[in-house]
Amino acid sequence: MTNQLHRSPLISAGVLMGAGLGGFVDGIVLHQILQWHNMLSNQLPPDTLVAAKVNMYWDGVFHAAVWIMTAIGLRMLWSVGNRHDVPWSGRTFMGALLLGWGLFNVVEGIIDHQLLGLHHVQEYATNKLPWDLAFLGFGLLLLLSGWSLIRAGRHDTASRSVAGEYR
Structure with missing residues (x-):
């Protein structure tokens, strides 16, 4: 058995889950609760019943996509749980979640809002620009926080032993 530990599977699972969960926060809070926008609200304002539908x-297609991302990330995390070469680090995983959410905000903000x-x-x-820039700024803050937590957890070495116990 090798003593080399690999963090990238845990980071990959966390980034995908973070992007999916960040999408859920966007869809639930901004689309449904606050009703600030919908997926096509700049192109097709929901001012008639047909446009709203x-x-x-x-919005449902968007929610299905982020649900799939979250489910795949959860499946990846489950697989990581069976690997003895992956260190279990709360800082690394939380950093990856924040990194994923930040990536979601930045990519979605640049593509859907701006381009x-x-x-x-x-x-x-x-x-609208200050709101869009604040969304991008929050995404950058999440990216930096996630990256910092991942870096802070790079020396965490709590890996599982063969018997499934934590060292």
């Missing part, structure tokens, strides 16, 4: 459909213009964070604001 089309937006609701695409494609599908929607903005606060669709009904007079000036």
